[in-house]
Amino acid sequence: MCLQVALPQEMLRLRGLSHRWWRPSALGIPAKNLGLRKVASGVSPPGSPSRRALNIFDRDLKRKQKNWAARQPEPMKFDYLKEEVGSRIADRVYDIARNFSLALDVGCGRGYIAQHLNKETIGKFFQVDIAENALKNALEMEIPTVSVLADEEFLPFRENTFNLVVSSLSLHWVNDLPRALEQIHYVLKPDGVFIGAMFGGDTLYELRCSLQLAETEREGGFSPHVSPFTAVNDLGHLLGRAGFNTLTVDTDEIQVNYPGMFELMEDLQGMGESNCAWNRKALLHRDTMLAAAAVYGEMYGNEDGSVPATYQIYYMIGWKYHDSQARPAERGSATVSFGELGKISNLMSQEKKSQ
Amino acid sequence: IGVGARVRPPPRLPERLAVCRAEAAAYGRCVQASTAPGGRLMKDLCAQEFEALRSCFAAAGKKTPRGGL
Numbered sequence: 001m002c003l004q005v006a007l008p009q010e011m012l013r014l015r016g017l018s019h020r021w022w023r024p025s026a027l028g029i030p031a032k033n034l035g036l037r038k039v040a041s042g043v044s045p046p047g048s049p050s051r052r053a054l055n056i057f058d059r060d061l062k063r064k065q066k067n068w069a070a071r072q073p074e075p076m077k078f079d080y081l082k083e084e085v086g087s088r089i090a091d092r093v094y095d096i097a098r099n100f101s102l103a104l105d106v107g108c109g110r111g112y113i114a115q116h117l118n119k120e121t122i123g124k125f126f127q128v129d130i131a132e133n134a135l136k137n138a139l140e141m142e143i144p145t146v147s148v149l150a151d152e153e154f155l156p157f158r159e160n161t162f163n164l165v166v167s168s169l170s171l172h173w174v175n176d177l178p179r180a181l182e183q184i185h186y187v188l189k190p191d192g193v194f195i196g197a198m199f200g201g202d203t204l205y206e207l208r209c210s211l212q213l214a215e216t217e218r219e220g221g222f223s224p225h226v227s228p229f230t231a232v233n234d235l236g237h238l239l240g241r242a243g244f245n246t247l248t249v250d251t252d253e254i255q256v257n258y259p260g261m262f263e264l265m266e267d268l269q270g271m272g273e274s275n276c277a278w279n280r281k282a283l284l285h286r287d288t289m290l291a292a293a294a295v296y297g298e299m300y301g302n303e304d305g306s307v308p309a310t311y312q313i314y315y316m317i318g319w320k321y322h323d324s325q326a327r328p329a330e331r332g333s334a335t336v337s338f339g340e341l342g343k344i345s346n347l348m349s350q351e352k353k354s355q
Numbered sequence: 356i357g358v359g360a361r362v363r364p365p366p367r368l369p370e371r372l373a374v375c376r377a378e379a380a381a382y383g384r385c386v387q388a389s390t391a392p393g394g395r396l397m398k399d400l401c402a403q404e405f406e407a408l409r410s411c412f413a414a415a416g417k418k419t420p421r422g423g424l
Contacts, residue, residue, distance in 0.1 A: 213386050213396060218405070220398030262368045287409065291382065293372055294408060298383020305376070 054175050055278065056228065059130070059151065062173050062276040066131035069272030070110065075137060078270030079112070082169055084254065085197050085313055086112030089168050092195050092317065093117060100164040104128065106184060106196075107152050107170020109272075111138040111145070119143045122164070128155065129170075131272070153180055157187040167196040169313075172229060173276065181242035191322030194244065200251055200312035201229045206300045207264065207292075207309060211284075213299075214292035223281045232314055244318025245325065252313045257306045261293040264309050367416065375411035382408045 069075060090113055093100075101123035105113055108127040117125075125145040129135055135147040150156050152167075152174050165184050174180045184194050208226040215222035230238075232251055239247050258264040268274060301307050319325065336347060372379060385401035388394060 213390065216396050217386055217389075217398065217400055260369050260372060262372070287405070290372075290408065290412060291386075291405060294379035294382045295386050296383075297372075298380055299387050305373075 057173050057175050058276045058278055059153075059173075059175065062272075063130045065269075065274050065276060066109075066129070066272035067133040069270055070131055070133035070137050072270060075110065075270075078267055079110070081254065081256070081271065081311060082109055082112045086168050087116045088252075088313075088315070089113050089166055089195055089197055090116030092315065093121065093164065093166065096193065099123070100162075102126070102162050103164040103166065104155075104157070104162045104187065106155070106165060106167040106180075108138075109134050109168075109170070111141055113166050113168055114143055114145060115139045115141045117141075117143060126157075126162070128152065134272075153183075155183045155187055159186050160189045161187045163189055163192050165192070165194045165196075167194075167198075169197055169199060171196060172199045172227070177230065178238055178241060181238055181244075185243045185318075185320055188320040190320050191324060192320045194316075194318045194320075196316050197313050198316075199229055200314045201231050202253070202310060202312040203229055204309060204311070206296060206307070207261070210261065210292045210296035210299065211288075214295050215288050218288045218291050219285065224277065224279060225275060225281065225284065227275050227277050229312075230314070235314055235316055239316060239318045242318075243320070245321050246317075246319045248315075248317040250315050252315065254311045254313060255308050256311065257302060257308050259306055261296040261307060262289075264307065371412050371415040374415040375408055378404070378408040378411045 069078065072078075093113075094117075099121055103122045103124070104126045105111070106128050108114070108129050109131075111127055114122075114125050114127065119142050122143045125141075125143045126148060127135065127138065127145050128148045128150050130149070130151050132149050135149060138145070138147065148156065152170060153176055165188055167184070171177060171180060181194075184196075188194060204226050211225050212222045232249060235249050236247055239249070258267070296307050297305070340347065382401055382404040385404045386396065389396040389400055
């Protein structure tokens with residue numbers, strides 16, 4: 001019944017091939033220069049490749065929304081989702097048995113990942129976000145950090161700088177995701193790793209459907225209120241095209257119960273996650289809101305009157321190529337057939353005897 | 356993610372909706388029924404149910420004093 005909104009990456013695949021990839025001009029990072037530095041502006045200059053290629057989201061508005069959210073008296077009230085996903089990213093960092101001297105968080109918000117990591121694992125953390133209020137109100141952490149105000153689409157760092165790049169729930173607002181991933185690959189050192197999380201296509205499907213149904217019944221048509229998301233099978237291609245190796249992509253769902261639809265929408269605003277797509281409708285009609293809340297409660301509501309909201313999260317891991325990394329064996333070099341996999345223990349013991 | 360630009364419901368909206376639970380459920384059922392096979396959702400299909408919900412909602416806004424129920 002409910003329609004999926006066109007995915008930006010699919011549109012990009014058609015159009016993006018015609019233009020050259022943009023490289024960030026390396027500004028360098030003086031290591032002693034700690035603290036807040038203004039490096040890049042959040043607005044892409046008019047006529048830049050990204051504007052011609054793809055421009056779905058109003059980045060200026062997104063910056064305002066995030067700044068507004070971070071300025072609220074109790075921002076931690078709305079941090080639950082980013083806290084959770086930040087800790088899961090941190091788990092994945094700990095899964096890699098290695099220490100990282102220099103790490104970068106792209107779209108860090110208030111530092112949801114760094115607070116779950118320790119200074120033995122990460123030497124120094126560079127935190128990048130487009131909202132200065134988020135950087136100023138960063139959560140406490142033990143790792144020495146450098147906050148950099150910059151757009152995720154324009155990373156102001158030199159090639160081969162970082163051992164680790166992480167990103168949590170921020171890349172879904174990027175206009176040019178392939179280029180953003182390419183830039184992350186660019187600033188990684190060889191054998192460096194990128195660990196990211198972003199919202200997936202099933203995120204908030206209950207809200208999307210309720211709004212569509214209510215708008216159709218009240219106004220005779222609907223417009224998108226929930227932003228378009230990337231499909232999971234595109235993500236692997238995008239990572240591969242950006243140059244990443246040994247990819248891992250998996251999806252996870254987090255379901256949160258809210259007292260009602262109004263509270264859910266209030267929380268989304270508090271997270272700085274209100275829609276900023278250019279084609280959004282400026283105002284949701286009051287009647288339509290009421291109708292959508294009624295439909296939401298009836299179609300998805302729990303027995304106790306609360307309503308669930310689903311957040312689908314894609315986790316991705318990609319490595320920058322290095323000679324030391326394990327590679328697949330050459331074609332035809334196998335000595336055992338797949339058909340004999342069932343007898344693998346016999347084969348192993350035979351091999352041991354012959355040695 | 357996100358929803359329309361200006362989402363700032365007056366604080367008492369949830370309470371008012373709770374008062375009109377029966378009307379909301381009736382409207383919701385009407386819309387949901389139209390999504391079943393053979394059903395067709397169109398403008399004002401559930402106008403009657405919505406009118407009941409809206410008038411209840413408006414009345415609840417007037418009756419409840421500041422700070423909810």
